[in-house]
Amino acid sequence: MTTAALEIDAVIQNxxxxxxxxxxxxxxxxxxxxxxxxxxxxxxLLFAIRGPVNEYGEDASKEETMVSTVAERLRIDPSRASRLVSDMIARGFAQRAVSQCDARRTIVELTEKGDAVVDAARKFKFLVMGQFLSGWSETEIATFLPLMERFSAWTDEAPEIGAEHFPQEVADIARTLAKKYQD
Incomplete structure (x- = not known):
């Protein structure tokens, strides 16, 4: 497993x-x-406002997008998301609207211009990836996708996997590191 973990890490780093x-x-x-x-x-930002289901999960297309939603989707500070959204609104790619669920809330939507950009960028990406994957067999794709999804799900859990799972091993690594710094 150690060799496999090192090989996977090398591929991921590249x-x-x-x-x-x-x-x-x-x-x-x-x-x-x-x-x-x-x-x-x-x-x-435009993709985060749109919230494509295949990128942000099943609920993304059903929920209304607020600035806080954009911040969460992009994993950025809400104040930065607010500045970015305001810029896109000023430039005509997005607009503010009133929530249909709660009239006190302001939501963010793409304008026709913003929608056109997202659609075009997605189509471009699909063309390029499709061309690359055209050299793969159906079996390779059917094998790869679930494994990629499984591995990707692990990365969502990874921040929670820490020293508490390997206390002795982590303590040994820390001691070795401390000795190197003392020398």
């Missing part, structure tokens, strides 16, 4: 570095002629 460059999102903005109008953070 993928993470490529992922953080955000090549696919940057390519979408450039190919669609949006790179002078939007950056990746703003594109992420």
């Amino acid at each position: 993928w993470r570095r490529r992922f953080f460059r955000r090549d696919l999102g940057l390519s979408a903005l450039k190919a669609l002629g949006l790179d002078s109008e939007l950056d990746l953070t703003q594109l992420d």
Whole structure:
């Protein structure tokens, strides 16, 4: 298991570095002629306002999107989400509306312009990923997706998995580290 964990970690680290460059999102903005109008953070914000089911879960498309919802979906501070949303509203990609569930609440929705951007970016990503996956067999895809979902679910739990699960091992690692710092 240790060898497998190291190999998985190496693959994840390499993928993470490529992922953080955000090549696919940057390519979408450039190919669609949006790179002078939007950056990746703003594109992420538009996706968070829309709340696609396949990205944010089944309830995403059913719930109304508030600024706090955007902050939660993007895992950012609510004040930052508020500034980003205000910017998108000022630029015509989003708008404020009154909640249909509670008239005292303000929700955020995409405008036609914002919807068009999200739709176009999703279609671009689907084309690129579809082309890549076209070299995979149905069996490979059917095997990969559930495993990827299972592994991804673990990462949601990972912050809760800490030193309390391996107290002796973590204490040994900490002692070894402390000795290296003392030398």
